[in-house]
Amino acid sequence: DSGVTQTPKHLITATGQRVTLRCSPRSGDLSVYWYQQSLDQGLQFLIHYYNGEERAKGNILERFSAQQFPDLHSELNLSSLELGDSALYFCASSGFSQPTDTQYFGPGTRLTVL
Amino acid sequence: AQSVSQHNHHVILSEAASLELGCNYSYGGTVNLFWYVQYPGQHLQLLLKYFSGDPLVKGIKGFEAEFIKSKFSFNLRKPSVQWSDTAEYFCAVFDNTDKLIFGTGTRLQVFP
Numbered sequence: 001d002s003g004v005t006q007t008p009k010h011l012i013t014a015t016g017q018r019v020t021l022r023c024s025p026r027s028g029d030l031s032v033y034w035y036q037q038s039l040d041q042g043l044q045f046l047i048h049y050y051n052g053e054e055r056a057k058g059n060i061l062e063r064f065s066a067q068q069f070p071d072l073h074s075e076l077n078l079s080s081l082e083l084g085d086s087a088l089y090f091c092a093s094s095g096f097s098q099p100t101d102t103q104y105f106g107p108g109t110r111l112t113v114l
Numbered sequence: 115a116q117s118v119s120q121h122n123h124h125v126i127l128s129e130a131a132s133l134e135l136g137c138n139y140s141y142g143g144t145v146n147l148f149w150y151v152q153y154p155g156q157h158l159q160l161l162l163k164y165f166s167g168d169p170l171v172k173g174i175k176g177f178e179a180e181f182i183k184s185k186f187s188f189n190l191r192k193p194s195v196q197w198s199d200t201a202e203y204f205c206a207v208f209d210n211t212d213k214l215i216f217g218t219g220t221r222l223q224v225f226p
Contacts, residue, residue, distance in 0.1 A: 042219055100214075
C-alpha cells in the first residue's frame with residue numbers, strides 16, 4: 001500500500017458525460033500528479049499540482065481539468081467524454097515540488113466510456 | 115520533445131534466467147532516469163533511480179541498471195529472475211521540463 005488513495009476504483013459511463021476522479025495523497029505530501037494509462041499510448045503525464053498550484057502540464061486535453069484543494073486532495077474532471085478516454089487514470093504524490101522526487105502511485109481508477 | 119523507448123514489449127523467461135530490459139531516451143542533456151514496476155493488481159512503485167555518480171545503480175529486489183550516456187541507454191538487469199518478478203516494467207526520464215516521461219512498458223512473464 002503506497003498510502004495514496006483513489007476513488008472510485010471503477011467507473012462506467014456514456015459518451016458525452018462528465019466524471020470526477022478523486023485522489024488523496026500520502027500524508028504530508030504536497031505534490032499530486034495525474035497520469036493516463038492506455039493500451040496504445042502507455043503512461044502519459046497529464047498534470048502536476050504542488051500545494052494547490054499548477055506546476056506543469058503534459059498532454060492534457062482541454063476537456064480535462066484538475067485542481068488541488070487546501071486539504072491537498074486533488075480531483076481530475078473529465079468532460080464530454082469520448083470512447084478514446086477509456087483508460088486507467090493514476091495519481092501519484094510526492095513530498096516536494098520536483099518530479100524527480102520519488103512518486104508514490106495510487107491504485108488507479110479504471111474509466112470505461114461506452 | 116523527449117521520448118523514451120522500450121523496445122521489448124513482452125519478455126518471457128524461465129526462473130533463474132538472466133534479464134535485461136532495454137530503455138533508450140532521446141534527450142542529450144542532463145537527465146534523471148527511473149525504473150518503475152507494476153506487479154499484477156498493484157500500484158506502480160519505484161525500483162531504482164539514477165541522478166548522478168556511479169552509472170551502475172542498484173535497486174530493490176536484486177535489480178540494477180546501468181546508465182550509458184554515449185548510448186542514451188538505461189537498461190535494467192537482474193542476474194536470476196523469479197516467478198514473483200512477473201510484472202510490467204516502465205522506464206522514465208526527467209529532463210528539466212518539469213515532466214516525467216514514461217516509456218510504453220515491458221511486460222515480463224516468468225515461468226517456474
